[in-house]
Amino acid sequence: MYKGSRIQTLYNLLSIVFTMLLIGILLYTVSELPVMGDALHPANNEVAAHYLVHGARETGALNAVTAMILDYRAFDTLGELCVLFVSACSVYILLRVDASRKEEEVEALDRRYEPWNDVILSKAFLFLVPAVFLFGIYITLTGHLSPGGGFSGGAIIGAGLLLYLNAFGLENTERFMNRIRYRRLNCGALGFYFLAKGYSFFVGANDIKSVISVSDQGNILSAGLIMPLNVCVAIVVSTTVYAVYLMFRKGGFNT
Amino acid sequence: MNNYIVTNLPEVASIILFGIGFSNLLLARNLIKKIIGLNIMDTAIYLFLAAKGYVDNAAAPIVTSGAVDPDLYVNPVPSGLVLTGIVVSVSVTAVLLALTVRLYEEFNTLDIDEIVHQLRVKDKEAMR
Amino acid sequence: MNLLYNVPAFSILLPMLAGVICLVLPARASRRLSNTVIVVLALLSFLLLNSFLDGAPTFTYRMGHYGAPIGNEIRAGELESAMAMMFLVVMMLSLMGGRNHLRSDIGRSKVNLYYISVLFLLSSMLALTYTNDLFTAYVFVEINTVTACGIIISKEDGYTLAASMRYLIMSLLGSGLFLIGICLVYGLTGHLLMPNIQEAVNQLVQNGHYQAPLQVTIALFAVGLALKSALWPFHSWLPDAHSSASAASSAILSGLVLKSFIFLMIKIFFRTVGPDVMTGHAILNLLLVFGVLGMLLGSVNALFEKDIKRMLAFSSVSQIGYIFCGIGLGTIAGVSAALVQVVVHAVTKAMLFIAAGGLMDASGGRKDFDALQGAGKRDIVAGAAFVVGTMSMIGLPFFAGFITKLTLVTAAAGTHDWRTYVSLAAIVVSTILTAIYYIRVLSLLFGRNGSEEQDGEVRGRRFLSAYLRRHLSMDTEYILAILAFIGINLWIGLRSDDLVDIINAGLATFQ
Numbered sequence: 001m002y003k004g005s006r007i008q009t010l011y012n013l014l015s016i017v018f019t020m021l022l023i024g025i026l027l028y029t030v031s032e033l034p035v036m037g038d039a040l041h042p043a044n045n046e047v048a049a050h051y052l053v054h055g056a057r058e059t060g061a062l063n064a065v066t067a068m069i070l071d072y073r074a075f076d077t078l079g080e081l082c083v084l085f086v087s088a089c090s091v092y093i094l095l096r097v098d099a100s101r102k103e104e105e106v107e108a109l110d111r112r113y114e115p116w117n118d119v120i121l122s123k124a125f126l127f128l129v130p131a132v133f134l135f136g137i138y139i140t141l142t143g144h145l146s147p148g149g150g151f152s153g154g155a156i157i158g159a160g161l162l163l164y165l166n167a168f169g170l171e172n173t174e175r176f177m178n179r180i181r182y183r184r185l186n187c188g189a190l191g192f193y194f195l196a197k198g199y200s201f202f203v204g205a206n207d208i209k210s211v212i213s214v215s216d217q218g219n220i221l222s223a224g225l226i227m228p229l230n231v232c233v234a235i236v237v238s239t240t241v242y243a244v245y246l247m248f249r250k251g252g253f254n255t
Numbered sequence: 256m257n258n259y260i261v262t263n264l265p266e267v268a269s270i271i272l273f274g275i276g277f278s279n280l281l282l283a284r285n286l287i288k289k290i291i292g293l294n295i296m297d298t299a300i301y302l303f304l305a306a307k308g309y310v311d312n313a314a315a316p317i318v319t320s321g322a323v324d325p326d327l328y329v330n331p332v333p334s335g336l337v338l339t340g341i342v343v344s345v346s347v348t349a350v351l352l353a354l355t356v357r358l359y360e361e362f363n364t365l366d367i368d369e370i371v372h373q374l375r376v377k378d379k380e381a382m383r
Numbered sequence: 384m385n386l387l388y389n390v391p392a393f394s395i396l397l398p399m400l401a402g403v404i405c406l407v408l409p410a411r412a413s414r415r416l417s418n419t420v421i422v423v424l425a426l427l428s429f430l431l432l433n434s435f436l437d438g439a440p441t442f443t444y445r446m447g448h449y450g451a452p453i454g455n456e457i458r459a460g461e462l463e464s465a466m467a468m469m470f471l472v473v474m475m476l477s478l479m480g481g482r483n484h485l486r487s488d489i490g491r492s493k494v495n496l497y498y499i500s501v502l503f504l505l506s507s508m509l510a511l512t513y514t515n516d517l518f519t520a521y522v523f524v525e526i527n528t529v530t531a532c533g534i535i536i537s538k539e540d541g542y543t544l545a546a547s548m549r550y551l552i553m554s555l556l557g558s559g560l561f562l563i564g565i566c567l568v569y570g571l572t573g574h575l576l577m578p579n580i581q582e583a584v585n586q587l588v589q590n591g592h593y594q595a596p597l598q599v600t601i602a603l604f605a606v607g608l609a610l611k612s613a614l615w616p617f618h619s620w621l622p623d624a625h626s627s628a629s630a631a632s633s634a635i636l637s638g639l640v641l642k643s644f645i646f647l648m649i650k651i652f653f654r655t656v657g658p659d660v661m662t663g664h665a666i667l668n669l670l671l672v673f674g675v676l677g678m679l680l681g682s683v684n685a686l687f688e689k690d691i692k693r694m695l696a697f698s699s700v701s702q703i704g705y706i707f708c709g710i711g712l713g714t715i716a717g718v719s720a721a722l723v724q725v726v727v728h729a730v731t732k733a734m735l736f737i738a739a740g741g742l743m744d745a746s747g748g749r750k751d752f753d754a755l756q757g758a759g760k761r762d763i764v765a766g767a768a769f770v771v772g773t774m775s776m777i778g779l780p781f782f783a784g785f786i787t788k789l790t791l792v793t794a795a796a797g798t799h800d801w802r803t804y805v806s807l808a809a810i811v812v813s814t815i816l817t818a819i820y821y822i823r824v825l826s827l828l829f830g831r832n833g834s835e836e837q838d839g840e841v842r843g844r845r846f847l848s849a850y851l852r853r854h855l856s857m858d859t860e861y862i863l864a865i866l867a868f869i870g871i872n873l874w875i876g877l878r879s880d881d882l883v884d885i886i887n888a889g890l891a892t893f894q
Binding site: 008012015016018019020022023026027030031033035036037038039041043044047048049051052053055056062063064065067068069073076077079080083084086087088090091094095145146147149151237244247248 | 260262263265266267270271273274277278281282306307308309310311313315316317318319323325326328330331332333334335338339341342343346347349350352353354356357368
Binding site: 025026028029032033034041042043044045046047048050051058071072073074075076078079080082083085086087089090092093094096183184186187190191194195198200201202203204205206210 | 385388389392396399400402403404406407444445446447448449452453454455492493496497499500503506510516518519522523525526529530532533536537539563567569570571572573574583593595596599
C-alpha cells in the first residue's frame with residue numbers, strides 16, 4: 001500500500017465517503033437536537049440545579065464548576081491527572097536520552113535555535129516572570145472562589161517555568177527545578193491527591209463521619225479539601241508541562 | 256428537518272470542524288498534519304459539549320450571593336467535562352508528537368505510508 | 384462483607400498509587416511492587432467473587448459523599464468481579480511468562496516506566512469493569528489507550544514505533560466518536576450515570592421525542608468502541624501492534640485490552656441504553672455482519688502469514704469476530720456466549736503469545752516459520768502450550784474452546800431466522816480455516832529440525848540432558864506461567880458449568 005497504487009486511492013475514496021456520511025448524519029442529528037440556550041433544555045435538569053443551589057453550602061466552593069470537578073465528580077479529575085502522568089511517562093520512554101547516548105551533534109542542532117543569553121529576553125523577563133508566577137499562584141489558590149483552579153493555574157505556572165528556562169538558561173532553572181525535585185513534587189502531589197481522595201471515597205461510601213469540615217464560605221481557607229487539591233493539581237500540571245518541554249528540548253533533565 | 260440548525264449554529268460549526276479534523280486525521284499523509292487534524296477534531300467536540308450548557312442571558316456559575324435561582328446561571332456540568340477533555344487532548348498530543356520525533360529520527364521521513372513501506376522492505380530482506 | 388464492600392474502589396486506586404511510587408523506584412523494586420499489587424488484588428477479587436456466589440447482592444459504591452445522579456458511583460456484581468479476577472490472573476501470568484523477553488527488550492533505565500504503564504493499564508481495565516458512569520468510562524478509556532501505547536513502545540525499535548503510531552491514530556478516532564456519543568446523550572438526557580440515562584432514554588422512547596439523535600448516539604457508541612476493539616473493517620492496526628511488541632505485552636494487549644472495551648460496550652448496551660431499546664435494534668445486526676466477516680476474513684488472512692506472531696494476531700481478529708457475532712445475535716444467550724468467549728480467548732491467546740515468545744527464543748530470536756521448524760521439540764513446554772492452545776482454538780472437547788463454540792452455536796440456534804444460518808455457516812467455515820492454519824504450524828513445530836546439529840541433539844540419547852541444560856537456565860517463572868495457563872484451560876474445559884453459571888447469574892442482575 002504505497003503511493004499511487006490502486007488500493008491507496010480506494011482507501012482514500014472510502015475514507016472520504018465515510019467522512020461525508022458521518023458529517024451528514026451528525027448534521028441531521030444537530031437539526032433534531034433541542035434548542036441551544038433554552039432554559040428548558042433537557043441538560044438543565046435537577047443535577048445542575050443541585051450543583052448551583054446546594055453546591056456552595058455542601059462543598060464550601062462558590063465556583064460551581066470547581067465544586068463539581070473536585071468534590072462531586074472527583075473521580076473523573078483523578079483519572080485526568082492519571083492521563084497527564086502516564087503521558088509524561090510515555091514521552092519519557094520515547095524521548096529520554098541516556099547519558100551514554102548523548103552526542104555532541106544532538107546538542108549543537110537543538111541549541112542553535114534556542115535563545116541563549118538573549119539580552120531582550122533576560123531584561124524583559126526580569127519583570128514578566130514574577131508577574132506570571134504570581135498570577136498563576138493566585139488563580140490556583142482562589143479556584144474555589146472565582147474562575148480558575150488547579151488546571152488553569154498549573155498551566156500558567158508551567159508557562160512561567162518555560163519562560164524562565166528560555167530567558168535565563170538551564171543552569172539557572174536547575175537551581176530550583178531539577179530532576180530529583182521534579183520527581184518528588186510529582187509523586188508527592190499525586191500521592192497526596194490519591195490518599196486524600198481515597199479517604200474521601202472511603203468515608204463517603206461507608207457513611208463514616210469525615211474529619212474534614214467545610215467552614216464559612218468566601219474565605220481562602222474554606223471548602224475543606226478543595227484548596228489543597230487545587231494546589232496538588234497545579235503542581236502536577238506545571239511540572240508535567242515543564243518536564244515534557246525538557247524531553248522535547250534535549251532529552252531530559254540536566255544532561 | 257426542523258429549523259433548529261438556525262438556532263444551534265455553534266453546534267453546526269462544531270460538526271463541520273469535526274469533519275475537517277476527522278478527514279485530516281484519516282487522509283493526510285504527513286504525520287504533523289494528522290496530529291493537527293486530531294487537535295481540530297477534539298476542539299470541535301469540546302465546542303459541541305460547551306454549547307450544551309449555555310443558557311441565554313445567564314451569568315457564569317459563580318454563586319456569590321445566598322439564595323439562588325438556578326435558571327439565572329449557566330449549566331456548570333459541561334464546563335467541568337470540557338476541562339477534563341482538554342487536559343486529555345493535550346496529553347495525547349504530547350505522546351503523538353514524541354512518537355513523531357522518534358519516527359523521524361529512525362526513518363527520516365514524516366510520511367506514515369513511506370514508513371510502513373520501508374518496514375515491509377526490511378521484512379522482505381530479513382526473510383530472505 | 385463490610386470490608387469487602389470497599390474492594391472495587393481499592394482495586395482501582397491501589398495500582399494507581401503503586402504506579403506513582405514506581406516512578407522513584409529502581410527496576411527490580413518496581414517489578415516486585417507490581418507483582419505484589421497484582422497478587423493482592425487477585426486474592427481480594429477472589430474473596431469478593433466468593434461473597435457474591437454465596438448470595439450477597441450487587442451493590443453500588445458511592446465515590447464520595449453524594450450518590451447518583453449527583454456524584455460518581457461504581458457498581459460491583461458477580462459478572463464484574465469475575466471479569467476483574469480474569470484480568471488480574473491473566474495479567475499476572477503474562478508478566479511472569481514474558482519476563483525473559485522483558486529483560487532483553489527493555490532498557491534497564493526504563494523498566495520502571497514499563498511497570499508504571501502496566502499498573503495504570505490494570506487500573507484502567509478494572510475501572511472500566513466496575514464503572515457506572517459514562518464520563519468516567521471515557522477518561523479511563525483514554526488512560527487505557529495511552530498506557531497500551533506505552534507497553535508497545537517500551538521495546539524500542541522501528542516496528543513498534545510505527546505500529547503504535549497507527550494504533551494511536553485509529554484508537555483516538557474511536558475515542559472521538561465515543562465522546563461525541565457521550566455529548567449527545569448528555570444533551571438529550573442531562574445525566575451521565577448509567578441507570579439514570581436508562582430511565583431517561585426509556586422516557587424519551589415512550590414520548591417519541593428525539594428519536595433520530597438517540598439512534599445516532601447508539602450507533603456512535605457502537606462504532607467508537609468497535610474501532611478500539613478491532614472489529615472487522617477497523618482492525619488494520621492490530622496485526623502490527625500485537626506482533627511487534629514484546630511477548631508479555633502482546634499477551635496483555637491481545638488478551639485483555641480488547642476485552643475491556645468489549646465489556647464496556649456490553650455494559651452500555653445493557654445498562655445505559657437498556658434492553659428494552661436494544662433488543663431487535665439494527666445496530667446489532669450490523670455488529671453481527673461485521674463479526675461474521677471478521678471471523679472469515681481474519682482466518683483467511685492468517686492462512687497467508689509466514690510469521691508466527693502475525694498469524695496469532697490475525698487469529699485474534701477472527702476470535703474477536705466470534706464475540707461480536709455473539710453480541711449481534713441480540714439475545715441473552717448470545718451475550719452470555721460472547722462473555723464466555725471473552726474469558727476463554729483471554730486465557731488461550733495469552734498462553735499462545737507467551738509460548739510463541741518461548742519458541743522464538745529457541746530459534747535464535749526469529750519469528751518466521753523457516754526458523755521455527757522443530758522449535759516445539761527444542762522447547763517442550765512452549766510446544767505443549769501450543770498444542771493445548773491449538774486444540775482450544777479449534778474447539779475440541781476437554782479444552783476451553785469447546786465450551787465457547789458450544790454456547791455460541793446454541794445461542795445462534797436459539798434465534799430462528801437468517802441470523803442462525805449466517806452465524807452457523809460462519810462458525811463452521813472459520814473453524815475449518817482455524818484448524819488448517821494452526822495444525823500447519825503444529826506440524827512445523829514438531830517436524831524436522833532446521834539444522835543437522837539440532838536434529839542430532841534432539842534425536843539422540845542426550846535429549847533429556849540437553850532439555851534440562853536449556854531449561855534450567857531459563858526462568859522457572861516462565862515454566863510455571865505456562866503450566867498455570869494450561870491448567871486453567873483444561874479446568875475451564877472440564878468444569879465449564881462453573882464459568883457459564885457465573886456469567887449467566889451475573890447477566891441476570893446486570894442492568
